[in-house]
Amino acid sequence: MLEIQDKSLLFLCSFVLYMLEVDGIYAIIPIIIAVFFTSLNTYFDNRKLKLAFFLIYIGCCQLIPNCYIFLPLIMYDIALYDYQILAFLTIIPLFLNFQDYNMSIILFNFAFFILAWFLKYKTISTIRLQQEYNELRDTTKEMSILQEQKNQSILENQDYEINLATLNERNRISKEIHDNIGHLLSRSLLQIGALLKISKDETITEGLTLLKESISAGMDSIRNSIHNMHDESIDLYTHIETLVKDFTFCNINFEYDFKSNPDIKLKYAFIAIVKEALSNIMKHSNATKVVVALREHPAMYQLIITDNGTMDINKKEVLNKIIQNQLYHDGMGLQNITDRVKNFQGNININLNNGFQIFVTIPKECNKLINN
Numbered sequence: 373m374l375e376i377q378d379k380s381l382l383f384l385c386s387f388v389l390y391m392l393e394v395d396g397i398y399a400i401i402p403i404i405i406a407v408f409f410t411s412l413n414t415y416f417d418n419r420k421l422k423l424a425f426f427l428i429y430i431g432c433c434q435l436i437p438n439c440y441i442f443l444p445l446i447m448y449d450i451a452l453y454d455y456q457i458l459a460f461l462t463i464i465p466l467f468l469n470f471q472d473y474n475m476s477i478i479l480f481n482f483a484f485f486i487l488a489w490f491l492k493y494k495t496i497s498t499i500r501l502q503q504e505y506n507e508l509r510d511t512t513k514e515m516s517i518l519q520e521q522k523n524q525s526i527l528e529n530q531d532y533e534i535n536l537a538t539l540n541e542r543n544r545i546s547k548e549i550h551d552n553i554g555h556l557l558s559r560s561l562l563q564i565g566a567l568l569k570i571s572k573d574e575t576i577t578e579g580l581t582l583l584k585e586s587i588s589a590g591m592d593s594i595r596n597s598i599h600n601m602h603d604e605s606i607d608l609y610t611h612i613e614t615l616v617k618d619f620t621f622c623n624i625n626f627e628y629d630f631k632s633n634p635d636i637k638l639k640y641a642f643i644a645i646v647k648e649a650l651s652n653i654m655k656h657s658n659a660t661k662v663v664v665a666l667r668e669h670p671a672m673y674q675l676i677i678t679d680n681g682t683m684d685i686n687k688k689e690v691l692n693k694i695i696q697n698q699l700y701h702d703g704m705g706l707q708n709i710t711d712r713v714k715n716f717q718g719n720i721n722i723n724l725n726n727g728f729q730i731f732v733t734i735p736k737e738c739n740k741l742i743n744n
Contacts, residue, residue, distance in 0.1 A: 374498060375448075378491040379410055382445045382484065389480050390441045405432055406442030413449040422449040426461075433465035437472040440465050444484035451492035557591045608639045608666070612646050616664060621654045622679075627665040634673060638734065641712045642666065642675055648709050649677045649730055657681035657728060675732040682727070 383406070390403070409429050413422050429446045433439045443462055462485065564584045571577045609628050616626040634642075646664060653659055659679035667674045706722070709730070713720045718734040 374495040386442045394438050402438040410445050426450050430461050437469040444488040448488040448492055451489050611643050619650050622660045624662040629667045631668055645709050653679050673734045678729040680727040
């Protein structure tokens with residue numbers, strides 16, 4: 373755009389000079405030739421072509437002397453390039469056709485040559501500054517994005533560490549209650565039972581009986597609270613995210629979309645399946661990407677583990693037969709995964725079409741069966 377503006381200014385200057393000095397029925401021809409060559413130079417952004425058009429136009433100036441007035445417009449395209457020294461060729465048509473030019477044409481054309489050089493220098497400097505500005509802006513934007521990602525990562529790690537610390541503290545408290553208060557209450561119940569055996573006063577016996585029942589009820593309440601606290605302390609997302617972070621074999625993506633809190637046994641099953649699957653990938657796969665997805669649907673939980681590993685056709689056929697017949701051998705861990713899924717009346721599907729894929733579905737009704 374800047375070059376077009378510069379050329380428009382040069383053309384206007386040369387055109388005014390041309391109209392003041394030249395007259396005749398063929399005066400339009402040099403204008404058409406100049407516009408044609410400068411248009412070619414603008415369209416073809418190739419320095420060698422620009423040089424070729426410049427040399428051709430020098431020849432046109434020798435054949436049609438009036439073309440010399442528009443030579444600054446053509447010279448603009450080679451100014452400040454590696455072969456700018458060839459700009460001195462502009463004096464050739466001036467010497468060969470010196471008698472066709474008056475002093476005003478020579479002086480004004482000399483001024484227009486200097487103007488063309490200055491405009492080209494200004495345009496190149498402006499373009500360079502614009503490029504440096506764009507690079508600086510892009511770099512700044514990229515650094516800003518990276519900083520935001522870093523800050524977000526720090527916040528996520530802080531949340532993860534706080535959640536993990538909270539769960540560990542909750543688990544510690546539940547163990548403290550179980551080991552200390554639970555034992556004290558159990559010992560109190562034993563002591564009350566011994567007092568009931570030796571007591572002969574009905575009033576004391578009745579009081580001790582009520583006290584024993586109250587302590588027993590409190591014992592049951594504490595036991596239930598401890599179990600609930602322990603179950604909540606096993607955070608499925610935190611445990612699997614820890615497995616994912618420790619998995620350095622290849623790139624891995626983790627997707628988690630559980631809204632409810634599955635039973636503790638089911639949590640352990642999911643954790644064990646993911647651990648076993650990732651172990652298999654490291655032992656038997658050449659994958660470069662792994663996806664672990666846990667999703668909750670209205671009637672079931674779903675676990676999907678996929679990788680993009682490849683294997684030769686013969687090994688793939690053998691493994692397909694093993695999977696279809698469920699005759700798993702030791703070392704692959706597939707039998708262990710299958711057994712865990714069947715314990716919850718779930719379904720497992722293993723696919724080898726695009727890498728190695730494990731699809732596990734566990735009905736939500738299994739929570740009721742487990743609790744019962």
